[in-house]
Amino acid sequence: MLEDGRISSRQATFLMSTMIIATVVLFVPSITAKYARQDAWLSIIAAILAGLLIARLATTLGLRYPDKSIFEYPEDILGKWPGKLVGLLYVCWFLHLNAEVIREYGSFMVTAFMPETPIIVFILVVVSIAAYATINGLEVFSRANEIFLPLIVGSVIILFILALGQMNFHMLLPMFDAEPEDVLKGAIAPEGWFGEVAVITVLIPYLNKPREAHRVGALAVLTCGGLLLLDAVGIIALFGPNLVEAWLITTLNGARMIIVASFIERLEAVIMIIWVTGGLIKITVFYWAAALGSAQLLKLKDYRPLVVPIGTVLVSLSTLLHPNISDLLQFLTSVWPPYAIIVFEAGLPLLLLTVSLARGIRGARV
Amino acid sequence: MRRVTRHIKGGCRNKAKIPPGSSNKDSSAELDESLLLTENLTTNLFRIKQFLIDCSDIVYREFLFAQREDIRLVMIYTDGLADKSQLSDQIMRALSLELPLSAPQADITRSGAYHLIKERGVCVHQIKETNRLDEIIEAILSGDTVLLVEGNSTAIINGARGWESRSISEPDTEVIVRGPREAFVENLSTNTAMLRRKLKSHLLKIEALRLGRISKTDVVIIYIKGVANEKLVTEVKRRLRKIDLDGILGSGYIEELIEDNPWSPFPQINHTERPDRMAARLLEGRVGIMVDGTPFALTVPNVFIEYLQAPEDYYERFYFATGVRIIRFAALVLSLTAPSLYVAIITFHQEMLPTPLLLSIAAQRESVPYPAIFEVLFMELSFEILREAGIRLPRQIGQAVSIVGALIIGEAAVRAGLVASATVIVVAITGISSFVFFYSASIAIRMLRFPIMMASAALGLFGLISSIIVLVLHLCSLRSFGIPYLSPVAPISVGDMKDVVLRVPWWAMYNRPRLIGWKNPRRLGPEQKPDFPEVKNRGGAGDA
Numbered sequence: 004m005l006e007d008g009r010i011s012s013r014q015a016t017f018l019m020s021t022m023i024i025a026t027v028v029l030f031v032p033s034i035t036a037k038y039a040r041q042d043a044w045l046s047i048i049a050a051i052l053a054g055l056l057i058a059r060l061a062t063t064l065g066l067r068y069p070d071k072s073i074f075e076y077p078e079d080i081l082g083k084w085p086g087k088l089v090g091l092l093y094v095c096w097f098l099h100l101n102a103e104v105i106r107e108y109g110s111f112m113v114t115a116f117m118p119e120t121p122i123i124v125f126i127l128v129v130v131s132i133a134a135y136a137t138i139n140g141l142e143v144f145s146r147a148n149e150i151f152l153p154l155i156v157g158s159v160i161i162l163f164i165l166a167l168g169q170m171n172f173h174m175l176l177p178m179f180d181a182e183p184e185d186v187l188k189g190a191i192a193p194e195g196w197f198g199e200v201a202v203i204t205v206l207i208p209y210l211n212k213p214r215e216a217h218r219v220g221a222l223a224v225l226t227c228g229g230l231l232l233l234d235a236v237g238i239i240a241l242f243g244p245n246l247v248e249a250w251l252i253t254t255l256n257g258a259r260m261i262i263v264a265s266f267i268e269r270l271e272a273v274i275m276i277i278w279v280t281g282g283l284i285k286i287t288v289f290y291w292a293a294a295l296g297s298a299q300l301l302k303l304k305d306y307r308p309l310v311v312p313i314g315t316v317l318v319s320l321s322t323l324l325h326p327n328i329s330d331l332l333q334f335l336t337s338v339w340p341p342y343a344i345i346v347f348e349a350g351l352p353l354l355l356l357t358v359s360l361a362r363g364i365r366g367a368r369v
Numbered sequence: 370m371r372r373v374t375r376h377i378k379g380g381c382r383n384k385a386k387i388p389p390g391s392s393n394k395d396s397s398a399e400l401d402e403s404l405l406l407t408e409n410l411t412t413n414l415f416r417i418k419q420f421l422i423d424c425s426d427i428v429y430r431e432f433l434f435a436q437r438e439d440i441r442l443v444m445i446y447t448d449g450l451a452d453k454s455q456l457s458d459q460i461m462r463a464l465s466l467e468l469p470l471s472a473p474q475a476d477i478t479r480s481g482a483y484h485l486i487k488e489r490g491v492c493v494h495q496i497k498e499t500n501r502l503d504e505i506i507e508a509i510l511s512g513d514t515v516l517l518v519e520g521n522s523t524a525i526i527n528g529a530r531g532w533e534s535r536s537i538s539e540p541d542t543e544v545i546v547r548g549p550r551e552a553f554v555e556n557l558s559t560n561t562a563m564l565r566r567k568l569k570s571h572l573l574k575i576e577a578l579r580l581g582r583i584s585k586t587d588v589v590i591i592y593i594k595g596v597a598n599e600k601l602v603t604e605v606k607r608r609l610r611k612i613d614l615d616g617i618l619g620s621g622y623i624e625e626l627i628e629d630n631p632w633s634p635f636p637q638i639n640h641t642e643r644p645d646r647m648a649a650r651l652l653e654g655r656v657g658i659m660v661d662g663t664p665f666a667l668t669v670p671n672v673f674i675e676y677l678q679a680p681e682d683y684y685e686r687f688y689f690a691t692g693v694r695i696i697r698f699a700a701l702v703l704s705l706t707a708p709s710l711y712v713a714i715i716t717f718h719q720e721m722l723p724t725p726l727l728l729s730i731a732a733q734r735e736s737v738p739y740p741a742i743f744e745v746l747f748m749e750l751s752f753e754i755l756r757e758a759g760i761r762l763p764r765q766i767g768q769a770v771s772i773v774g775a776l777i778i779g780e781a782a783v784r785a786g787l788v789a790s791a792t793v794i795v796v797a798i799t800g801i802s803s804f805v806f807f808y809s810a811s812i813a814i815r816m817l818r819f820p821i822m823m824a825s826a827a828l829g830l831f832g833l834i835s836s837i838i839v840l841v842l843h844l845c846s847l848r849s850f851g852i853p854y855l856s857p858v859a860p861i862s863v864g865d866m867k868d869v870v871l872r873v874p875w876w877a878m879y880n881r882p883r884l885i886g887w888k889n890p891r892r893l894g895p896e897q898k899p900d901f902p903e904v905k906n907r908g909g910a911g912d913a
Contacts, residue, residue, distance in 0.1 A: 014860065112831060117717065120828070128828070128835055135839065139846045146845040146859040147838075269721050272830055279834045 005298050005306050008142030012215040015206050017152045018145050019199075019223035022288050024155060024230055025281020026107060027196040029254050029274075032235040034336050036247040039189030041174060042181040043235045043244070046189030051228035053190065054197030057348050058220030061200065064356045065207035066216055068366035073204035073352075074296040076366060080359045087300060089351060094296040096347045098313070100199070101289035102320035103331075103339065105129060108282045109321070110328040115255050116275060126321055129283060134314045136287040137294055138307055141209055144287050151280045158273050159230055163237050165261045165270070170240035193231060195340030197224050198348030205292045290317065406500045406522040413517055413524075414443055420506050427509065432461060434518070435469035440482050441519040445505075450512035452531025459492040460516065460527060483521045491516070495528030507585065534559070540642050542808060545681040552642045557587050557661035560644070564591065564657075567648040572596070578609055580623070584616035588623070591647075591657035596881070596889045598654065601850060605656050605669060619663045627669075629848050634813040637849040639671040646680045654886030670852035670885060673844060674869055676810035677701065682872050690872040697806050698870065704802035705814050705840075708745045709825035709833045711795045715741040717829030733789035742826035744788040748796040749818070751778050756800070852884050 010018070032043065039046040068076040073093055078086030108129055109122040136144040181189075203220050207213055238253050241260055247253050258270045294313050298306035325331040344350075359365065406413050414429070421427045426448045434440040444460060468490045469477065477485065487496070499505060500523045505515050512530035537559070540552035553560045561575050572594045580588050588609065592602050608627040617623060620640055628637045641647055642664045647657055650668045658667040677697045682690035714721055715730070722730070737744060755774045762770055779793045799818070803811045817840065824832035847854035857865030862883045867873040876897040880890045 011860065116831065117829060124828070125831065128831075132835060132839055132842070136842050139842060143842060143846040146853060146855065147841045149859040149861050150841055150845075150855070151838075272718070272721055275830055276834055279831060280838060283835075283838055 005295055005303070006141050006209055008140045008145075009209055009211045010141060010145045010206070011211055012219050014145040014149060015203070015210055015216075015219045016222045016226070018148050018206070018284070018288060019203065019219070020226040021148050021152045021155060021281050022202070022285040023196055023199055023223065023227040024152075024159075025278065025285050026104060027193065027227060027231050028159065028234045029111065029252050029278060030107070030332070030335060031193050031196060031231060032238045033247050033250055033253045034192040035189040035235065036239060036244050036253075037189070037336075038185045039181045040185075040244040041176070041239055042179060042186060043189055043239060043247075044175075044232055045179070045181070045186045047193055047228065047232050047235055049186060049190040050193035050197055051224060051232075053194045054200060054224040054228065055221055057194075057198045057344075057352075058200045058203065058224050059217065060349065060352050060356065061204050062207070062216040062220045064352050064359070065204045066213065067356075067359055069213040070208050070367050072208050072295070072299060074299040076359075077355060079364060079366065080355050080362070089355070090296065090300050092351070093347065094293055094300065096343075097202075097289045097293040097296065098316060098320065100343070101286055101293060102317055102324055103335070104282065104286055104289065105317060105321040106324055106331055107335070108278070108286065110331055111252065111278060111282075112275075114328055115252060115271070123318075123322060126318055129286060130290075130314050130318050132283055133287040133290045134310050136283075137291045137310050141291060144284065144291070148284050151284060155277050155281050156226075156230065158277050159234065162258055162261065162270065162273060163233055165263050166237060166241060166257060168263065169260050170237060172240050174240050174243045175236065191340045191344070192336060195343050195348075197227065198344050200224055201348045201352065202288060202292060204352070205295065290314075404502045406502065406505075406517075406524060408520055408522050410441055410443065410517055410519045416502060417445065417505065417509075420502070421509070430461070432465050434464055434482055434486065435477050436465065437477060439519070440477075440479055442486075443517040444514055445509055445517070446514040447509055447512060450530060450532050451514050452529045455493065455529040455531065456514055456527075459529070460514070463492050464490045479520050483518045483523065486516070486518060487525060491525065491527060493527040493529050497526040497528070498523050499526060500524070510585070537563070543641065543643050543646070543680065545679065545684070548680055548684040549643070549645045551644060553644060553647075553659075553664040553666060555662050555664055557589065557659060560659055560664070560666065561589060561591070563644040564647060564651075567644055568593070568651065573651070576606075578606075580609065580612050580614070581617040582613065582615045584618065586617040587661040588617070589659045591651060591659060593651050593654075596652065596654050596886060597656050598885075598888050601654075601656055601670070604850060605658065609658070617660060620658070620660045620665045620667050623658060623660060624667060629850065630846075633843065633847055634816055635673070635844065635847060635854070636809045636813070637671055637847060637854065639668045639675050640665040640809065641668065642666070643680060649680070649683070652892070653881050654888065670850035671854075672849065672852060672856055673810070673854050674858065676807040678868070678872075679807075683875075687872050687874045691870065694870050694872060700802035700805035701814070704799050704805075704811070705818060705821065706833065706837070707795055707799045707802070708749060708818060709821045709836075710830075711792070712741045712745050712822055713825040713829045713833050716826060730789065730791050733791055736786040737789050738786070740826070741792070742822065744792045745796065745822060746819075748778075748782070748788055748792055749799070749822070752796055752800050753815070856884050857882065 035043040035046045065073070068079065071079075074090040076086075077089035080086065081089060105126055109125040112125045113120065113122050136147070200220050200223055203216060203223075207216050210216060210219070234254060238247055238257050241257050242250075242253065250256055255271055255274050258274045261270050290310075290313065294306040294309045297303075297309050297313070303309070325334060403416075418429070428446055428448050430444045432442055432444070434442050442464065444456065446456065464486060468485070471489075487498070497508075499508075505524055505526070508526045509515055512532060514527045514529050516525040516527060518525070534556045535554050537551050537554055539550045543552075551563065553563065565573065565575075570593070574590075574592055574594050576590045578588045578590065580586050590602065590605055590609065605627075609623070612623065612626050614622065614626065624636070624638045624640070625631065630637060639650070641650075647666050647668065651657055655668045655670065658669070660667075677694060679693075679697075682694065715734070719727055734741075739747075755770075755778070758770060758774070779797070782788045783790045783793060803815055821833060821836045821840075824836040826832075828835070844855050845853070845859055853860060856862060857869060864880055865882050865884075867878060868882070876893070876899065879893045880886070881892050883890070886892070
């Protein structure tokens with residue numbers, strides 16, 4: 004095996020939760036509110052249900068080949084070269100996805116906190132740290148994440164509680180006002196994020212109890228869904244749907260609103276902590292997946308020599324992808340979710356599962 | 370072991386230069402004649418003297434057995450290591466004067482002398498026989514006394530050791546208010562005895578080993594059989610046997626030679642000078658290593674949380690212990706991040722401070738010509754220098770110098786406009802915080818503060834958080850004898866949370882730490898929670 008670490012079900016759940024939460028709470032509320040207005044929470048619930056389906060699909064597929072990752076079993080299902088092509092597509096997708104995340108990461112730091120620092124500084128720093136984590140292996144960053152996730156979840160909940168004083172829940176009225184079509188449109192963006200749970204297809208061979216994969220996927224989606232729901236409801240209650248859709252990063256503005264007892268104020272630093280740690284874990288997971296995938300496709304003995312080359316690809320890709328943050332957000336809103344969901348999160352896994360069922364082949368049982 | 374064997378062979382070839390190595394029984398077949406004693410006393414004595422040439426502290430005392438001119442005895446020992454009163458009373462007087470009075474003169478023959486000496490003559494508790502020169506040399510140098518008998522190719526090693534040593538005193542580095550007050554000393558046998566007094570069980574095993582090519586230091590591995598994992602014990606032994614160094618002068622030498630991640634700034638092997646702490650760790654399933662000549666005993670595996678636990682936590686009430694633990698965690702975070710946070714906020718994120726505070730700090734810094742990072746570095750460095758000076762100076766002057774130095778540097782530096790007074794406060798808090806937890810860990814934290822400060826000066830809060838993330842990743846990558854360094858926090862082990870931030874009462878401390886003591890998990894019997902209904906119903910024992 005390329006990666007000799009094994010992680011527990013809890014660690015896997017934590018890892019995927021952090022991976023999704025970190026970015027979802029920042030950008031998604033405003034995208035969803037654009038379509039579903041004050042009924043954004045309905046969209047999110049719809050997205051959670053769809054996310055559960057995707058998770059189920061990914062784990063069902065993965066558990067047919069519990070000792071192989073999504074880079075390997077397409078070869079068994081589709082034959083050598085088509086299979087390799089699918090594996091390659093996934094590697095590219097993880098690279099692309101990661102480059103987008105890194106770009107979001109840098110743009111957010113520049114826009115929200117340090118406008119005078121060039122974005123490349125943040126990108127370089129975060130890619131170096133992610134490379135360090137990737138070299139250390141799955142076990143190490145899973146363990147580190149066990150410290151980060153409670154911090155992240157705790158901070159989100161504390162921020163929500165502190166902001167309660169300024170919230171006006173009348174903003175959520177009238178309920179069920181949005182057209183069903185708009186609710187579904189609003190659900191697409193969060194669904195694109197929840198669909199990232201498809202990365203479990205890479206993790207399954209490294210779980211110490213692969214049988215629990217279904218539960219891992221479902222729990223991860225539910226945890227993130229719950230937090231996103233809390234976040235979206237809180238933000239809409241703070242600002243109302245009009246302001247929410249107007250801002251880029253509403254959660255940050257939400258944290259800025261908090262003033263408790265006239266000395267606990269300006270808590271956006273907490274948002275930065277959530278973002279920097281969570282974003283880093285997310286980048287690391289995809290980084291690791293891309294490195295592992297390339298090594299498995301090329302039948303290498305170790306993925307570590309690929310870490311630095313992949314890092315340079317990530318740095319350059321993330322700087323070249325978008326000219327500015329508006330372009331990035333436009334892409335994230337309208338292009339990314341359908342592309343990710345239709346091709347990689349649902350489409351290809353469904354295809355693989357169908358062919359595998361039709362041909363009646365499966366891997367070793369555990 | 371292979372190396373030792375080779376060493377003995379080397380000793381045979383150039384025996385004048387290198388004294389023979391170890392008492393390794395396995396290689397006795399390979400020994401040549403020149404390392405065995407002969408029946409001729411003069412030859413034996415000559416060869417021993419050849420090995421110990423120019424060692425002026427070796428004493429050779431020749432005397433006669435039972436006043437018989439034909440049976441000469443030689444007693445060899447190292448001056449200062451052997452108990453002289455025992456030697457003169459129990460060996461010399463017994464053999465030359467007292468034995469002939471009790472034994473019939475006819476029994477005393479040249480051939481029977483040896484047997485008589487061994488069985489009836491020598492009044493020493495530990496004796497051992499050998500016919501090997503290397504064992505004799507080693508025994509002499511370890512403090513034993515060797516008795517050579519005319520006409521016999523076997524020597525008697527008498528364990529009459531006795532040398533000057535420090536008496537047991539209070540621990541210097543791990544001071545507590547309530548609890549046992551004794552600390553280990555430099556003498557290994559005193560230390561093992563202290564431990565044996567705490568754990569009077571045949572399951573407490575103390576296995577001996579000898580390390581160091583020249584120093585030949587006694588090292589013991591201590592564990593509780595049935596509680597410690599055998600694989601761990603074997604692994605400890607394997608790593609210790611691998612050590613091939615000329616001298617082991619302290620447990621720190623061993624620590625650096627057997628740890629899992631030699632490049633990490635964090636110590637991965639814990640040490641203590643308190644027998645109670647050592648006993649507690651053995652009871653959790655850890656393995657101890659004690660080295661002769663140092664009061665610091667090692668325990669493995671070590672996890673980071675141990676540095677935030679003090680022995681007193683277990684002697685005081687659990688509410689208090691939990692509260693103190695929280696303070697220690699806060700101190701850990703402060704000592705690592707306080708100066709960096711200050712630099713980051715002053716340099717990049719002024720908006721995070723409440724306006725009145727910001728104004729006051731700005732007013733203080735108005736006269737300071739340097740950037741915040743320079744101020745903080747300057748103060749931190751002078752603080753470290755003061756602290757180092759405080760340790761090295763003679764104890765009486767040390768404290769005075771560091772207090773006065775800190776006052777003058779703080780006050781004068783502010784007046785001179787070199788630093789803002791807020792900086793002095795931050796540096797002081799950092800310094801005090803780093804004294805709160807265990808010294809070895811605080812050294813690593815003290816060092817790591819500086820790179821984190823640099824990162825914060827360059828990238829503000831982002832730099833601070835990033836460096837903390839790198840630190841956490843590094844800590845997560847460490848293992849100590851296979852146990853993840855940050856356990857039970859990462860990987861989470863819910864059952865072990867009872868002794869991390871919380872310290873649950875003893876009646877709820879059901880299990881040993883899961884990763885370390887899994888072999889024999891239960892440490893508490895059933896129904897240990899105090900519950901005495903008959904007393905309660907009567908309204909207290911006092912009323913009865």
